Amino acid sequence: MNKEILDQWIARLYDQDRRATAKLISWVEDDIERAYIMRSIFKQTGQQMVVGITGPPGAGKSSLVEALTKLYRAKDERVGIVAVDPSSPYSGGAILGDRIRMQAHGTDRDVFIRSMGTRGHLGGVTRSTSDILRILEGGGYGRLVLETVGVGQSELEIMQMADTVVVVLNPGTGDGIQAIKAGIMEVADVFVINKADLAGAERMKGDIEMMLNLSCDGSAWRAPVVLTSVINETGLETLFEKIEAHRSYLLESGQRNEHCKQRLRQEVWRQWEDKLQTIFEDVWEAAQGKWVALENNDPYEIAEMLWEERFKEEKWDE
Amino acid sequence: MNKEILDQWIARLYDQDRRATAKLISWVEDDIERAYIMRSIFKQTGQQMVVGITGPPGAGKSSLVEALTKLYRAKDERVGIVAVDPSSPYSGGAILGDRIRMQAHGTDRDVFIRSMGTRGHLGGVTRSTSDILRILEGGGYGRLVLETVGVGQSELEIMQMADTVVVVLNPGTGDGIQAIKAGIMEVADVFVINKADLAGAERMKGDIEMMLNLSCDGSAWRAPVVLTSVINETGLETLFEKIEAHRSYLLESGQRNEHCKQRLRQEVWRQWEDKLQTIFEDVWEAAQGKWVALENNDPYEIAEMLWEERFKEEKWDE
Numbered sequence: 103m104n105k106e107i108l109d110q111w112i113a114r115l116y117d118q119d120r121r122a123t124a125k126l127i128s129w130v131e132d133d134i135e136r137a138y139i140m141r142s143i144f145k146q147t148g149q150q151m152v153v154g155i156t157g158p159p160g161a162g163k164s165s166l167v168e169a170l171t172k173l174y175r176a177k178d179e180r181v182g183i184v185a186v187d188p189s190s191p192y193s194g195g196a197i198l199g200d201r202i203r204m205q206a207h208g209t210d211r212d213v214f215i216r217s218m219g220t221r222g223h224l225g226g227v228t229r230s231t232s233d234i235l236r237i238l239e240g241g242g243y244g245r246l247v248l249e250t251v252g253v254g255q256s257e258l259e260i261m262q263m264a265d266t267v268v269v270v271l272n273p274g275t276g277d278g279i280q281a282i283k284a285g286i287m288e289v290a291d292v293f294v295i296n297k298a299d300l301a302g303a304e305r306m307k308g309d310i311e312m313m314l315n316l317s318c319d320g321s322a323w324r325a326p327v328v329l330t331s332v333i334n335e336t337g338l339e340t341l342f343e344k345i346e347a348h349r350s351y352l353l354e355s356g357q358r359n360e361h362c363k364q365r366l367r368q369e370v371w372r373q374w375e376d377k378l379q380t381i382f383e384d385v386w387e388a389a390q391g392k393w394v395a396l397e398n399n400d401p402y403e404i405a406e407m408l409w410e411e412r413f414k415e416e417k418w419d420e
Numbered sequence: 421m422n423k424e425i426l427d428q429w430i431a432r433l434y435d436q437d438r439r440a441t442a443k444l445i446s447w448v449e450d451d452i453e454r455a456y457i458m459r460s461i462f463k464q465t466g467q468q469m470v471v472g473i474t475g476p477p478g479a480g481k482s483s484l485v486e487a488l489t490k491l492y493r494a495k496d497e498r499v500g501i502v503a504v505d506p507s508s509p510y511s512g513g514a515i516l517g518d519r520i521r522m523q524a525h526g527t528d529r530d531v532f533i534r535s536m537g538t539r540g541h542l543g544g545v546t547r548s549t550s551d552i553l554r555i556l557e558g559g560g561y562g563r564l565v566l567e568t569v570g571v572g573q574s575e576l577e578i579m580q581m582a583d584t585v586v587v588v589l590n591p592g593t594g595d596g597i598q599a600i601k602a603g604i605m606e607v608a609d610v611f612v613i614n615k616a617d618l619a620g621a622e623r624m625k626g627d628i629e630m631m632l633n634l635s636c637d638g639s640a641w642r643a644p645v646v647l648t649s650v651i652n653e654t655g656l657e658t659l660f661e662k663i664e665a666h667r668s669y670l671l672e673s674g675q676r677n678e679h680c681k682q683r684l685r686q687e688v689w690r691q692w693e694d695k696l697q698t699i700f701e702d703v704w705e706a707a708q709g710k711w712v713a714l715e716n717n718d719p720y721e722i723a724e725m726l727w728e729e730r731f732k733e734e735k736w737d738e
Contacts, residue, residue, distance in 0.1 A: 137720060140720065141718065141720040141721070144717070144718050144719060144720060145717075145718055148717055362717075366717060366719055366722070367704060369719030369723075370700075370704070370719045370722050370723045370726065371697075371700055371704075372719075373719060373720060373723030373724075373727075374696060374700055374723055374726075374727060375693065375696070377723075377727065377736065378692060378693070378696050379689075382688075382689055382692055386685060386688070386689075399462070399463075399466055399680075399684060400459065400462050400463055401462060401684055401687030401688045401690075401691060402455060402458065402459040402462060402691060403459070404684070404688050405687075405688045405691030405692055405695075406691075408688065408692075409691075409692060409695065413731065413733075413734070414733065415731075415732065415733050416731070418695065
């Protein structure tokens with residue numbers, strides 16, 4: 103693509119042009135001029151913090167995101183939302199349904215929602231998500247929310263992109279046990295027991311607090327447990343305040359700097375990994391015709407041979 | 421470690437020494453002489469196929485694995501089992517519980533069970549699992565079973581290591597929908613509706629078959645749907661036969677060769693990735709003191725600078 107035209111679209115992004123935001127996100131997702139676009143945007147962004155919201159399907163994450171969005175909008179803040187959903191060619195219905203619930207903000211030009219599937223390699227989704235959050239920041243969305251469905255390892259990896267992780271659970275569902283099994287307790291900065299109108303909410307709160315007492319991670323932040331009910335509109339202001347409190351904690355404790363450093367390292371590593379993958383694909387393709395057919399099935403030997411052939415100055419065993 | 425001693429342990433592995441099998445697995449998991457051990461074992465293995473069993477927690481995977489193991493043992497085949505469980509420092513109980521259920525084979529020296537957590541980076545687990553399956557093959561376990569809990573993206577990635585993927589679901593639980601959302605329908609070679617004594621089993625079978633009709637992946641294999649009940653001991657022989665039928669299909673259709681090629685490529689790429697990661701860690705460490713502090717937060721620029729500094733012959737933009 104013509105770089106001048108691309109630059110114009112990027113300039114329009116910074117002018118908070120909604121169409122430019124959507125276009126750039128699509129291009130980056132489709133790997134069209136991704137490096138060029140992201141290089142430009144990275145220089146201008148990285149200040150905003152990301153609130154991550156995760157929990158099992160049906161816990162009410164989308165409703166909570168909608169409620170939070172309402173609170174942000176009341177303070178005249180623009181909100182960018184990325185929702186990562188597991189998906190399949192057969193599905194679509196349920197995910198669309200989630201999005202439809204956000205229709206209260208569907209016509210609000212200061213709210214931008216992007217849904218993503220997790221089909222294909224997870225690493226790809228993680229990277230796209232991180233890029234999309236940057237683009238949204240570039241487009242002037244000052245509040246960034248990242249929502250993922252599920253309580254597994256994949257969701258944990260996605261949540262590494264969030265500065266504040268909110269884990270949403272429901273009383274009486276065994277959610278707590280699932281969350282513990284998935285190792286999600288350790289990454290939570292704020293717990294929400296949503297649908298707190300249901301029986302068992304207070305008991306679940308007690309259980310979680312007890313488990314938090316058992317862990318000793320040495321952090322000065324202790325994850326609060328907030329009871330919410332979207333239907334009765336209770337606890338939502340408290341949730342908002344706890345998220346803000348965590349944000350202040352990150353800034354004051356220097357943790358925020360630590361997050362930024364970690365993410366820079368990860369971004370640089372991803373560039374290297376991408377670069378090597380491109381090289382590897384060429385090398386592997388070229389090797390097919392040559393000697394991979396020679397019944398050699400030792401990946402260690404092949405790796406070393408291909409490496410030394412490609413990187414002439416680099417000995418494998420150094 | 422002394423290579424002579426290592427070679428002795430590897431020789432004992434090939435003699436089907438159980439202690440050597442356990443020791444080598446532990447070393448590889450702990451990254452002690454991993455490359456040396458695996459290089460040696462790769463040359464001797466890669467013939468056996470892996471049966472993967474996945475499904476949501478509580479679907480009865482472990483009971484099915486136990487039942488399958490019994491059938492293999494009746495035919496005097498040795499069985500190696502790797503169970504990948506999500507875990508957390510708080511848990512342990514449930515996982516241990518699963519293992520205890522396998523106690524029928526706990527004293528059988530021809531059954532080897534290894535449980536693994538998925539804490540830490542998923543990529544690490546995937547690699548360890550693949551190595552452990554190779555070690556078990558080297559130790560003379562002719563039947564390899566890989567069990568994972570859950571129906572998410574992580575489990576899909578782990579299932580790429582299996583030649584035959586068995587997806588276990590339960591009637592009346594919404595499992596089907598979850599499986600569809602997670603994209604697991606497409607990877608299933610055999611469906612099991614376990615606890616088929618519960619209501620809704622036949623209907624679920626119909627639903628799955630209908631969805632299989634909707635998909636058109638062009639494969640000559642059509643995933644059968646098997647109803648099983650471990651309690652009533654029904655359907656287990658049928659499951660066994662379907663797995664064997666898929667195995668024959670893979671061999672006769674040439675799909676097995678395709679699997680092997682794909683895995684070789686992946687193994688070689690992993691070696692390259694490992695190699696680059698080691699280099700990156702050194703480079704990043706060294707860069708800290710130099711100029712990362714210079715308020716440069718553009719990962720693209722940093723990646724390029726570090727790359728060209730390290731790989732003097734390699735231009736980033738080539």
